[in-house]
Amino acid sequence: xxxxxxxxxxxxxxxxxxxxxxxxxxxxxxxxxxxxxxxxxxxxxxxxxxxxxxxxxxxxxxxxxxxxxxxxxxxxxxxxxxxxxxxxxxxxxxxxxxxxxxxxxxxxxxxxxxxxxxxxxxxxxxxxxxxxxxxxxxxxxxxxxxxxxxxxxxxxxxxxxxxxxxxxxxxxxxxxxxxxxxxxxxxxxxxxxxxxxxxxxxxxxxxxxxxxxxxxxxxxxxxxxxxxxxxxxxxxxxxxxxxxxxxxxxxxxxxxxxxxxxxxxxxxxxxxxxxxxxxxxxxxxxxxxxxxxxxxxxxxxxxxxxxxxxxxxxxxxxxxxxxxxxxxxxxxxxxxxxxxxxxxxxxxxxxxxxxxxxxxxxxxxxxxxxxxxxxxxxxxxxxxxxxxxxxx
Amino acid sequence: xxxxxxxxxxxxxxxxxxxxxxxxxxxxxxxxxxxxxxxxxxxxxxxxxxxxxxxxxxxxxxxxxxxxxxxxxxxxxxxxxxxxxxxxxxxxxxxxxxxxxxxxxxxxxxxxxxxxxxxxxxxxxxxxxxxxxxxxxxxxxxxxxxxxxxxxxxxxxxxxxxxxxxxxxxxxxxxxxxxxxxxxxxxxxxxxxxxxxxxxxxxxxxxxxxxxxxxxxxxxxxxxxxxxxxxxxxxxxxxxxxxx
Numbered sequence: 001x002x003x004x005x006x007x008x009x010x011x012x013x014x015x016x017x018x019x020x021x022x023x024x025x026x027x028x029x030x031x032x033x034x035x036x037x038x039x040x041x042x043x044x045x046x047x048x049x050x051x052x053x054x055x056x057x058x059x060x061x062x063x064x065x066x067x068x069x070x071x072x073x074x075x076x077x078x079x080x081x082x083x084x085x086x087x088x089x090x091x092x093x094x095x096x097x098x099x100x101x102x103x104x105x106x107x108x109x110x111x112x113x114x115x116x117x118x119x120x121x122x123x124x125x126x127x128x129x130x131x132x133x134x135x136x137x138x139x140x141x142x143x144x145x146x147x148x149x150x151x152x153x154x155x156x157x158x159x160x161x162x163x164x165x166x167x168x169x170x171x172x173x174x175x176x177x178x179x180x181x182x183x184x185x186x187x188x189x190x191x192x193x194x195x196x197x198x199x200x201x202x203x204x205x206x207x208x209x210x211x212x213x214x215x216x217x218x219x220x221x222x223x224x225x226x227x228x229x230x231x232x233x234x235x236x237x238x239x240x241x242x243x244x245x246x247x248x249x250x251x252x253x254x255x256x257x258x259x260x261x262x263x264x265x266x267x268x269x270x271x272x273x274x275x276x277x278x279x280x281x282x283x284x285x286x287x288x289x290x291x292x293x294x295x296x297x298x299x300x301x302x303x304x305x306x307x308x309x310x311x312x313x314x315x316x317x318x319x320x321x322x323x324x325x326x327x328x329x330x331x332x333x334x335x336x337x338x339x340x341x342x343x344x345x346x347x348x349x350x351x352x353x354x355x356x357x358x359x360x361x362x363x364x365x366x367x368x369x370x371x372x373x374x375x376x377x378x379x380x381x382x383x384x385x386x387x388x389x390x391x392x
Numbered sequence: 393x394x395x396x397x398x399x400x401x402x403x404x405x406x407x408x409x410x411x412x413x414x415x416x417x418x419x420x421x422x423x424x425x426x427x428x429x430x431x432x433x434x435x436x437x438x439x440x441x442x443x444x445x446x447x448x449x450x451x452x453x454x455x456x457x458x459x460x461x462x463x464x465x466x467x468x469x470x471x472x473x474x475x476x477x478x479x480x481x482x483x484x485x486x487x488x489x490x491x492x493x494x495x496x497x498x499x500x501x502x503x504x505x506x507x508x509x510x511x512x513x514x515x516x517x518x519x520x521x522x523x524x525x526x527x528x529x530x531x532x533x534x535x536x537x538x539x540x541x542x543x544x545x546x547x548x549x550x551x552x553x554x555x556x557x558x559x560x561x562x563x564x565x566x567x568x569x570x571x572x573x574x575x576x577x578x579x580x581x582x583x584x585x586x587x588x589x590x591x592x593x594x595x596x597x598x599x600x601x602x603x604x605x606x607x608x609x610x611x612x613x614x615x616x617x618x619x620x621x622x623x624x625x626x627x628x629x630x631x632x633x634x635x636x
Binding site for chain 1: 573
């Protein structure tokens with residue numbers, strides 16, 4: 001084996017440009033596959049971190065009637081905050097949300113919104129809720145996301161009329177004053193959402209002391225079974241991210257396959273050409289006492305060595321590139337806000353040792369198989385005729 | 393002291409008289425506007441930002457509790473039927489050949505993209521049962537003298553907490569109505585015009601509904617023809633009639 005590796009190394013170096021062309025093509029595949037997988041991994045991490053920080057905390061309790069995909073459930077999705085959670089709420093480790101459907105009228109246009117009541121002193125979410133902590137008699141202080149602000153064509157200090165119906169179905173309307181605009185990559189926190197102080201919304205709706213969602217800070221918090229409320233652990237709330245990543249990864253596998261196919265095609269061709277041109281050499285090996293299996297092994301090792309060279313070359317230029325990408329990130333050329341998913345405009349790839357090792361092993365394995373495939377012909381060769389260089 | 397007492401008594405009397413007057417006015421308006429039954433053809437002009445849509449329909453109604461509407465045009469809406477029985481509403485769509493019940497919060501949706509909601513058609517309680525009313529002034533609208541009535545909800549489950557109505561002092565027909573939020577913000581304005589005498593009653597043939605918070609010209613509702621106290625067969629007010 002040691003001799004085979006030595007011979008393979010010499011043969012590849014001796015082949016010169018032909019070897020390096022193959023190695024360069026294969027190294028591109030290495031770098032691109034690792035980069036794309038890193039982007040996916042980075043997205044997964046970023047989406048879950050942002051969702052935790054902005055939307056779901058360590059997990060939530062939903063009112064049993066609440067269904068985020070059915071706005072018709074919102075007006076019935078509220079009940080008094082259960083006594084079991086009082087101490088956690090007082091400690092600031094749990095925050096109640098009240099959600100109501102409403103309408104906003106920016107510049108005479110009409111747009112459906114979700115009015116969310118949030119505690120201005122909360123510290124679970126990164127929402128600038130402290131900007132709601134202001135006394136105003138002629139307007140309701142509110143914060144909105146940057147996408148929402150863009151849709152409304154509104155800025156900080158602007159006043160917009162909102163309309164809602166209280167728990168009895170009676171229409172009410174008031175002006176909101178936008179005290180802050182925040183930027184977030186979680187659309188569910190931004191698009192169509194208006195945040196106002198919780199006690200204000202409770203009073204507007206006639207639902208004092210009631211909530212729709214209770215979010216706790218620590219995902220390790222023991223689960224309490226409370227009638228009328230459904231526990232939603234973090235894993236369930238982030239399941240859509242997992243599904244999306246899984247779907248995207250499957251889609252990207254096609255790209256990996258195409259990249260590998262191109263590299264493997266080059267290696268396959270090189271192997272076929274080698275076997276064709278080096279028939280005398282093969283005959284000599286056999287004449288010197290090599291078994292056919294050993295000769296096949298030699299050619300297979302030669303082919304597999306492309307992957308080793310490619311891995312080394314990838315490390316030479318790929319490491320700085322991948323490291324720079326991890327720092328600078330990749331900014332998507334299209335507006336990510338329309339995706340409807342928790343996805344930042346700039347994604348920062350995250351590479352793990354497992355990701356790199358698995359990619360190297362995968363490419364090495366595929367290269368070995370592709371190298372072995374044409375080498376099998378050697379086993380069928382007549383050594384005498386091979387020695388004479390007769391085409392078989 | 394005597395003068396103050398007289399003043400207080402007079403004010404109390406005026407307030408009571410005003411409330412009674414307002415209720416009387418509303419009862420007379422109701423007698424004018426409602427009938428045992430009616431059949432009418434109407435056009436609803438929904439003004440959008442760019443284009444306006446005209447939807448024509450024929451409606452059979454018995455009191456305020458039962459009504460059946462068949463949409464005649466445009467082609468997209470033709471054949472759509474709507475049945476209201478007490479507090480239930482069904483819509484039949486010919487394109488899907490299905491009848492669906494509009495209930496709960498779906499009633500708050502816009503009626504065919506207009507400024508009206510399904511719910512606006514559903515509240516059939518007598519106005520004097522759900523609102524306290526008083527006459528707060530007079531005004532002239534298009535040369536007609538009107539009383540201004542202020543109505544404040546006396547029950548909690550009403551859509552609009554406060555309403556203002558301008559009632560023609562001679563014909564007992566509302567010429568304008570404004571609907572207010574609990575906060576006092578004006579939300580909708582209804583303008584009634586082209587008041588004609590039909591079968592001995594005064595009836596407005598044109599109503600313009602306008603959501604005042606929204607830009608645009610609102611929704612016009614024009615009665616093309618109306619017949620009161622006709623004989624309407626009972627089978628019209630059944631779900632089976634929707635698919636016929």
